[in-house]
Amino acid sequence: MATLTRRASTDTATPGTGRTGVRRALSSPFATLGVLIVTVVWTVPSLGLLITSLRPQQDVAQTGWWDFFAHPHVTLANYHDVLFNGGFGVSDGLMPYLVNSIAITVPATVFPIVLASMAAYVLAWIPFKGSDTIFFVFFALQVVPLQMALVPLLQLFSGGAHIGGATIFPALGMGGTYAPVWIAHTMFAMPLAVFLLHNFIAQLPRDLIEAARVDGASHFRVFRSVVLPLATPALASFAIFQFLWVWNDLLVGLTFTGGAPESAPMPSRLAQLSGSFGDHWEILTAGAFVSVVIPLAVFFSLQRYFVRGLLAGSVKG
Amino acid sequence: MADANNGRIEIEGVTKRFLTPSGDVFTAIKDVSFTVEPGQFCAVVGPTGCGKSTTLGMVSGLDKPSEGTVKVGGKVVDGITDGVSFMFQADALLPWKTVLANVALGPIFKGASKAEAQARARDWLRRVGLAGFEDRYPHQLSGGMRKRVAMAAALINEPKILMMDEPFGALDVQTKAIMSNELLGLWEQSRPAVLFITHDLDEAVALADKVVVMTSSPGTVKAVYDIDLPRPRGSVQEIRFEPRFLELQHQIWDTLREEVERAYARTAGGPTEEGKAA
Ligand SMILES: Nc1ncnc2c1ncn2[C@@H]1O[C@H](COP(=O)(O)OP(=O)(O)O)[C@@H](O)[C@H]1O
Ligand SMILES: [Mg+2]
Numbered sequence: 001m002a003t004l005t006r007r008a009s010t011d012t013a014t015p016g017t018g019r020t021g022v023r024r025a026l027s028s029p030f031a032t033l034g035v036l037i038v039t040v041v042w043t044v045p046s047l048g049l050l051i052t053s054l055r056p057q058q059d060v061a062q063t064g065w066w067d068f069f070a071h072p073h074v075t076l077a078n079y080h081d082v083l084f085n086g087g088f089g090v091s092d093g094l095m096p097y098l099v100n101s102i103a104i105t106v107p108a109t110v111f112p113i114v115l116a117s118m119a120a121y122v123l124a125w126i127p128f129k130g131s132d133t134i135f136f137v138f139f140a141l142q143v144v145p146l147q148m149a150l151v152p153l154l155q156l157f158s159g160g161a162h163i164g165g166a167t168i169f170p171a172l173g174m175g176g177t178y179a180p181v182w183i184a185h186t187m188f189a190m191p192l193a194v195f196l197l198h199n200f201i202a203q204l205p206r207d208l209i210e211a212a213r214v215d216g217a218s219h220f221r222v223f224r225s226v227v228l229p230l231a232t233p234a235l236a237s238f239a240i241f242q243f244l245w246v247w248n249d250l251l252v253g254l255t256f257t258g259g260a261p262e263s264a265p266m267p268s269r270l271a272q273l274s275g276s277f278g279d280h281w282e283i284l285t286a287g288a289f290v291s292v293v294i295p296l297a298v299f300f301s302l303q304r305y306f307v308r309g310l311l312a313g314s315v316k317g
Numbered sequence: 318m319a320d321a322n323n324g325r326i327e328i329e330g331v332t333k334r335f336l337t338p339s340g341d342v343f344t345a346i347k348d349v350s351f352t353v354e355p356g357q358f359c360a361v362v363g364p365t366g367c368g369k370s371t372t373l374g375m376v377s378g379l380d381k382p383s384e385g386t387v388k389v390g391g392k393v394v395d396g397i398t399d400g401v402s403f404m405f406q407a408d409a410l411l412p413w414k415t416v417l418a419n420v421a422l423g424p425i426f427k428g429a430s431k432a433e434a435q436a437r438a439r440d441w442l443r444r445v446g447l448a449g450f451e452d453r454y455p456h457q458l459s460g461g462m463r464k465r466v467a468m469a470a471a472l473i474n475e476p477k478i479l480m481m482d483e484p485f486g487a488l489d490v491q492t493k494a495i496m497s498n499e500l501l502g503l504w505e506q507s508r509p510a511v512l513f514i515t516h517d518l519d520e521a522v523a524l525a526d527k528v529v530v531m532t533s534s535p536g537t538v539k540a541v542y543d544i545d546l547p548r549p550r551g552s553v554q555e556i557r558f559e560p561r562f563l564e565l566q567h568q569i570w571d572t573l574r575e576e577v578e579r580a581y582a583r584t585a586g587g588p589t590e591e592g593k594a595a
Pocket of ligand 1: 343
């Protein structure tokens with residue numbers, strides 16, 4: 001799942017290539033039919049999810065969600081339960097985990113973008129000895145599986161690193177805070193982020209950047225006023241994929257927070273819920289819907305940035 | 318800034334080598350020397366790929382020579398040269414900024430306040446004949462108008478050196494003539510030294526005080542001609558019919574033709590490995 005989402009971003013970050021061919025292929029009647037079928041297949045279960053989450057508990061227990069069209073009883077009690085009561089006999093609801101998820105995901109999306117876009121600019125536009133090597137190392141680090149680095153990283157954070165009696169890296173004492181999750185997500189995102197953004201930023205028109213340099217703009221100034229605005233489509237694409245990945249992530253979040261209510265993200269709580277309330281569909285579907293709504297909002301608010309490339313119409317003649 | 322610090326450009330024995338991706342050393346220009354006096358309009362002509370843009374890059378400080386030195390105002394160039402402005406074939410305008418904001422960018426990069434920068438940008442837009450277009454975006458302008466904006470953006474910092482890399486290369490013949498006249502008019506007012514790259518010999522002779530002819534790759538200076546046509550020159554369309562213009566033009570073309578033919582034979586002979594000679 002993780003690799004799938006991350007792969008997909010490779011295509012979106014390089015706009016303009018082969019777009020006309022794809023567009024032509026997508027406008028044939030067969031393609032239209034195919035898209036329709038896929039849409040229905042995708043939408044029906046989501047609709048079922050939404051409807052189940054809105055039905056009273058007895059209805060859900062006795063009939064399937066399609067029965068809703070015959071007996072439309074609507075209630076928001078499931079949402080209230082899952083957010084604030086946590087269901088039956090469990091004190092906490094999802095609410096604190098929802099807050100945690102937002103507090104984890106936003107910085108874990110912003111940090112890698114800021115760091116990676118700066119690194120990408122330096123590697124693409126400032127010639128220095130060894131820049132190719134550094135870029136290659138970044139590229140190669142993509143093959144390190146997250147699962148392999150997870151436990152050593154956790155040990156480093158909680159116990160520090162020691163050789164003999166000497167401390168090389170102190171224990172950070174960040175238990176119970178968001179910081180270890182932010183740092184872990186940022187580190188795991190960097191190789192791909194640098195790689196994608198480098199490829200985009202390296203292809204920006206040389207004239208725009210050199211004209212600003214000759215006008216006396218510092219590298220930081222060029223980065224902020226010229227490169228960042230031009231790279232918005234790539235930044236937005238990466239932001240969406242990183243946001244979705246962090247939002248849906250269970251493994252990193254659970255490992256670095258231990259599932260504690262003060263810092264654990266929503267997926268760890270949803271996993272617990274599905275363990276204890278496997279037969280209470282109305283609770284689970286409401287929880288699932290809460291976790292879907294926020295990424296959807298992010299996607300729709302960011303999509304205009306990558307649909308309308310800023311460079312369109314800039315360099316002609 | 319156009320202060321007492323003059324804009325004399327001295328290029329002395331400059332060689333530039335690039336490492337190609339396959340690891341070979343490619344000599345772009347070899348032992349190039351020439352001088353541009355302050356306030357002089359110097360055109361550089363030569364076949365494509367002979368290293369004209371490379372030479373400009375080293376005068377502006379964007380690139381370093383492999384051998385030899387480039388001096389501006391008596392000082393060896395190290396880092397970005399002060400008091401230089403650039404104009405390229407593609408106008409370097411930011412598409413998400415208005416015409417006014419684009420022109421104001423130069424002073425802002427130099428540290429001027431936003432209000433001051435905008436006041437000066439307004440003044441320069443008026444001088445290039447674009448009063449009333451301040452709030453347009455670059456893509457809403459014609460090619461000629463975008464050139465005017467680029468010209469205002471290049472001149473607003475009152476450079477002591479103006480570098481132009483085939484600035485009118487993409488324009489149609491009429492627009493090119495109009496823009497050349499405009500450029501001469503603006504240049505007469507502030508008189509920066511100009512290093513003007515072109516592959517159009519007529520344009521070079523009509524505009525410049527001095528024409529440097531470069532050989533095909535690896536580029537060297539083949540000959541330097543002084544253009545003694547009187548200034549102000551008036552319209553570039555009409556100067557083309559003057560006997561002295563034709564005489565100079567023939568003389569330089571005799572030198573240049575050989576190089577152009579050699580460069581042509583090379584490209585016609587098959588694709589070369591370095592295809593980036595834009
Ligand atoms: N960064 C570079 N790396 C390798 N070769 C280059 C580089 N820049 C220019 N060249 C080569 O140097 C030669 C001169 O290029 P250029 O100065 O752009 O020519 P011109 O402007 O006269 O057409 C070309 O053959 C080009 O391929
Ligand atoms: Mg060139």
